[in-house]
Amino acid sequence: MAANNKQNYYELYRRSSVGEALTDTLEELLMNQYISSSLYQKILSQFDKSINEALSNTVKSKTTFKGNLHTYRFCDNVWTFILDNASFKTDGVEVKVKRVKIVACDANVQDQPPAK
């Protein structure tokens, strides 16, 4: 673990709306050769770092949820759930959805150096 930015952060959040907004932008710039692919990668890594830190440092809210398990999968240390008739409650506000997909990476390995 030499430099701090060598640390691994989950790329999971690239699929969020804020992440997709960035990746779409960068892909467009990359495709038109405004940026190099190495820069593209670096910016996304920076995004991984920033969003991981932002989520763990600036977000305080707590959520509870329940639902019927439609599908579950545990593969490569990633949990995937698909819930039916799920409800999420955050700060007293409840949101119900018919079907939701949850993708969860292991919170306990991220801060350690990559295994191999």
Next chain:
Amino acid sequence: MSVSNVYKYIIEEVIRNIKTELKEDFANDGLQDTIIDEIQHMWEARLEQSGAIPEPEDKTPQVPTTGAGVPQNKTSPSITSQAQQNISATESDARNALNSLYQLNNGTPQATAATTTTTTTTTTTTVPQQIPQEQSNGQIQNMPSLREATSSAPIPTNSSSQSLPSSLSLIMNPIPQNDGTIDQEDEDLEEKMKNKKFLDNLIITNILKNKFNISGEDDIPQNDGNDDDDVLDDEEANINKVEEDSLGSDLDDEEDDDPDPVIEHYVLCQYEKVTRIKNKRKCIFKDGIMHLNGKDSLFHKANGEVVWL
């Protein structure tokens, strides 16, 4: 912190870090700060477009602030508007060219003296009767002037700040070369006449190919220009259909373990613990982004119980 604040924080964090840590990369790539600002603009614009940010509780929306805060770079607004102009110009140009082709087809070959024309092709036996000579002349004459108008068009009144976020995308979109056909104004018509036969044949074959699509109302292709779009649309539809068909192999069968190819509600997070007791699973998650009913919300921690039925 509200969602939009967190997002704003993330964006600024990333942009700031790019500007400092990755400076050499940008220098190596021959890029300036403007491109970074542009990334920020496009990013924010796209995020805004996604509509995922819930209404802010206490503060101003995101984009206006940054739009004002970041100095607009000098080149891009005008380029944008020009690009925009050019896009519409080429579009209308193409349409006009197509229209006048039809007109030429009906109007010119039969000598300009004739007031009504008979058609040159087998497919179009009746239509041109209604087309007066002046109209086809008008069309022909229209073209050069139209070209002039578009090629020397002034920079439009588009408020540049609004169009800015999409500016780069517009510039960068593969815009058809505008200095090729548009510039030549005089030869253009002649050339078109020369190529007319060839293009006519192309169009006719295309029309014939798509005949079944338009034959619902009329066996005869619309030559007065109104129906051009339909022909194009049909072509596009056909292409799409073919693509769909080609993907319909057995290998592409939907997998059972991922029953919803497009799941509109999702949660991205990290798990601390997932345990099972009988048919119940208890989950302890953290650092999550939830996208439910089109809106994002975040959690630091989430506890949940899900039941396997």
